[in-house]
Each structure stands twice: as C-alpha cells, then as structure tokens.
Amino acid sequence: MQNTVLPKIFHVVIPGFAHSRSFRCIWLLEELGVEYEVIMVQTGVPFREQMAPYGVTRSTKLPTMLFQGREIGESGVICQVLAEEFADQRSFLGTSDERLEMLEWVAFAESCITFLIPCWPVMLRPGSTVEELTKKAFNPMRRVIGRNVEHFEAHLGARGSEFLLESGLSIADMMCGYSLHSLDNWGLIDLSEAPHVTAYLERLRQREAFKRALTCDALELGTHRRGASF
Ligand SMILES: N[C@@H](CCC(=O)N[C@@H](CS)C(=O)NCC(=O)O)C(=O)O
Secondary structure, three states, X not given: OOOOOOOXXXXXXXXXXXXXXXXXXXXXXXXXXXXXXXXXXXXXXXXXXXXXXXXXXOOOOOOEEEEOOEEEEOHHXXXXXXXXXXXXXXXXXXXXXXXXXXHHHHHHHHHOOOOHHHHHHHHOOOOOOHHHHHHXXXXXXXXXXXXXHHHHHHHHHHHOOOOOOOOOOOHHHHHHXXXXXXXXXXXXXXXXXXXXXXXXXXXXHOOHHHHHHHHHHHOOOEEEEEOOOO
C-alpha cells in the first residue's frame, strides 16, 4: 500500500442531493484544521475499482481513508483515529468521563439511525428522486425514524447542552449530525415538534468547518488538497 503523508479520504457527492458518509470525516478534518486530500469518485462505478489505483486493497465502501500506511474503513473508526491522532490541536473526544457516552453516540449514528442505510441503494441509482427515496426507503421506516428524532430531542432538552456531549463539540456530533442534516435536507424528518434538534442542526450548519466540508460538492473527480492550506 502506498505510504501516505496526509490523510487521504475518498468521497462521493451527488450535487444538490447527498454527500457520502465521508462528509463526517471531512468535517472533522476541517474542525481540526489539518491538511488532507479528498479524492472524489463517482456513483455507478464500484468504489473499489476507483480506489484501487490509489492503493486501496480491501475496502469497498465510503468512507475509506489511507493514513500512515494503513487503509481504514467505517466513518466512526476514521473519526476516532483522526481525533486521537490530532488531539493536540483540539480534542473532539469529550472528557474521560464521557468516553462511554461518546462511543455510544458514534455507534448510534449507524446502528439506530438505520434510515440512511436503506436510502443508499435508491439514492445511488442514476436519476433517482426524493419522491422515489421517500416511497421506497423512507416511508417503511417513518415511525422508527420519528422515534429516533424524539430520542435526540429528549436528550438535548434534558441536557440543555449545545452539543450531544456536555463538554462540547465532539465526533458524536459529526456522526449523528451528518445523519440528521441529510434527512432534514431531503425533507424526510418532521422537526416541527423538535425545537432542540432544530436549534442543534442550525448550530452545526453555522460552523465554518461544516460549510467548508459542504463545498466538496463543487470538486471534480480526482485528488484535491484541502484543509489548513485550503
Ligand atoms: N457503516 C459504514 C457504512 C459505509 C457505507 O455504507 N457507505 C456507503 C456510502 S455513504 C457506500 O459505500 N455504499 C456503497 C456500497 O455499499 O457498496 C460507515 O459508517 O462508514
């Protein structure tokens, strides 16, 4: 495998529609203020085939990161590895007392916010629409998703904190915030009775690092150097 100096993250964007889960890691890299490379790939061609020329040998999914000679998959794992590696710049891991809670949120973003998972096969199909996404992937899950939104609402209301962890912004927010942001963007969740989630999302979206991560939607296929020098 190619020895990488800067973290290299593969990403796909369907402009105006969706960012892959790599968004979570790119947002974190922007918050950390470190340099990195984003390699834009395209839908409709297996990710593995597109990542192989860069030295990826195992991973078939996004995000995949090449860093320090290793190939790392899973957005939660990548966020944790990056947060640990660059903890001297700023900690996004919460306090030691919050460790268990932080790990639970990171896993929760994928295991309980299951709604993004059935969405992808529909979204990745060329020409798919929000209507199709709603009918085929979202409607069967609507009540489950509603319960998950209530879970965030209750947590933020009871905690009274700006972010999921009391100590401040953490990788828990990159993981769960991306999912909530995507669903809200597609109009798939009803936040009319979730004022705390609404304010939370607004707080995340106002962050400069979040906005910079969103600009990946203007990138052409191939490698782009970003981060501190961008
Ligand atoms: N649990 C994984 C999920 C990764 C995943 O399913 N990524 C999607 C894009 S966001 C993907 O690569 N789909 C194509 C495929 O499953 O082959 C993570 O959080 O990284």
